[in-house]
Amino acid sequence: MHSPDTLRIRGTLRVFGYPETPAEVVILRRSVPWRGVRAGAFGLGGLVVAPVVALIPPHAAWALAAVVTGLVLGGLKWAERYTLLTLSSRCPRCGAPVEVQGPTRLKGRLMVDCEGCHHGSTLTLPADSFPPGGA
Numbered sequence: 001m002h003s004p005d006t007l008r009i010r011g012t013l014r015v016f017g018y019p020e021t022p023a024e025v026v027i028l029r030r031s032v033p034w035r036g037v038r039a040g041a042f043g044l045g046g047l048v049v050a051p052v053v054a055l056i057p058p059h060a061a062w063a064l065a066a067v068v069t070g071l072v073l074g075g076l077k078w079a080e081r082y083t084l085l086t087l088s089s090r091c092p093r094c095g096a097p098v099e100v101q102g103p104t105r106l107k108g109r110l111m112v113d114c115e116g117c118h119h120g121s122t123l124t125l126p127a128d129s130f131p132p133g134g135a
């Protein structure tokens with residue numbers, strides 16, 4: 001069902017003032033070629049779009065915005081070492097089920113909103129559960 005690069009990790013959801021709850025996440029490790037191709041595609045996309053949007057006044061501002069947007073999105077893809085596929089847990093505050101269906105970039109500090117109490121929880125994953133060279 002999952003590729004060999006898929007990892008199942010146990011972490012916790014935390015809300016200040018409430019006991020943390022266990023969380024199970026499934027993440028996908030992204031290879032350097034995968035990240036490089038997507039980062040390059042976004043960077044080149046910005047360069048391709050720049051001359052087209054530069055036809056609209058104020059010309060230089062739109063072209064610069066296209067290039068910067070391509071570089072920023074490319075940088076985010078390059079930084080995406082892990083992709084979050086699923087997260088399942090319970091809200092530390094109200095106990096309602098909390099589910100996240102990805103894929104989404106796994107950030108160092110991931111906030112998860114509870115649909116029951118509309119409060120944000122912070123996902124914490126143990127650093128030693130990631131393979132060497134990652135995260």
Ligand SMILES: [Zn+2]
Nearest residue numbers: 091094114117
């Ligand atoms: Zn809640």
